[in-house]
Amino acid sequence: MTNSSRARGFTLVELLVAISILAIVAVLGWRGLDGIVRARVALTQQMETTRGMQLAFAQMQSDCEHIAQRDVVDQRPYLLVGADRLTLVREVFMENQPSRLQVVAYRIVNGTLMRRESQPTRDLVQLDALWQAVTSDADTNPAVALQTGVTGMQVATWLNNSWRQGGVDPGANAAGTGQQPVQSQQPDLPAQVSNEPTGLQVALQAQNLQQPMVKSFLLGEP
Template sequence: MRARRTHRGFTLVELLIALAIMALVAVLSWRGLDGMTRTQAATRAHTDEVLTLQAGLAQWTADLDAMLDPTELPPLDWDGRVLRIVRASTVPGQTGPLIAAWTRRGVADGGQWLRWQSPPLHSRGEMLQAWERAARWAQTPSSEERQREVAITPLADWRLFYYRLNSWTNPLSTADTPQTGRTTIEAPDGVRLVLELPPGGALSGVLTRDWVRPTVGGSGT
């Protein structure tokens, strides 16, 4: 007579333990995936910030490289708040000079480095008006003027120096500013830009960029 086989199944306790292990594995897997996603997002934001700053510095150099020397205005002017530059338009089909301006504007969470640009100008009157608009934009911008500005990067502070008479000097100092026979001031041989980037971003600390006028020798760097 054969013995009857008995088939033993999982007990309730064993089933609960298995479910608990599966839940733990699922939680650990989710945390791993979430960490990878956060890391990728942070890396992408870091890269975007660096590329945006590089594009802003490239535009800064392009504005200075395209600087003109009109008779009505100085080629560039720094009043401690805004740098205004008279430059040539490089947009295809749009000839004539334009005004580019750079400033730092304080905001609730610190400050922003901003650039403003006028449309191409076709008369002396338009040029003088755009020059004044650039100054107003840096102080009390209207909604219309804000539409022509581009935010470059968060900025704690910034400083400018001109290279003239074989040394870097404060642009607001007139004691060693070379004058021409006109009423305007000559463009310096170089411009030093010093940016103080706030902590917490992709880049922080002090960044210095020197530009040399192409006619002096070499290109902007």
């Protein structure tokens, strides 16, 4: 048997080339897998945030549907909006019990949307004390965390055919004449001017959402 008929193996150069190709394929595969995992984690976080926001909006909707009416609280303030906060008085209905009033506050504390509610009462004098405690951040009732990672909350009220943002002046009006209109949805009409808002719009901004989630509610209507 001659040397030319012998089976020849891989040379060192061929082995190095093969190893290099395998290494490149492995790196590309790892990067692709890492990108898929990162995208899945980000998507899961966004879905969890969206679900948490929806639950928070559902709670807000319940509070807005049961907001106290003017004839119940007389001339007392029942709605206060501001930067990253919302305070309102709602009616509480329990089986075989008369309706009572409760002060509810939404706040953003250290990136977490918190909800705090006072003890229900039928005493308007006690309601005044509860309102004062909540609006001055002196309420000691435990707060419930609704959603983490919230960076901001903007609240607007629907009043006289326009959305209005800004602080509410309880002294000037219990529902919101201290607000400034930001946009009008309808042309000016010779309708009767009202000082009572009929709607509320809440926009929540989260860390992992590019756009805020916005929800509008009717006040006092399911």
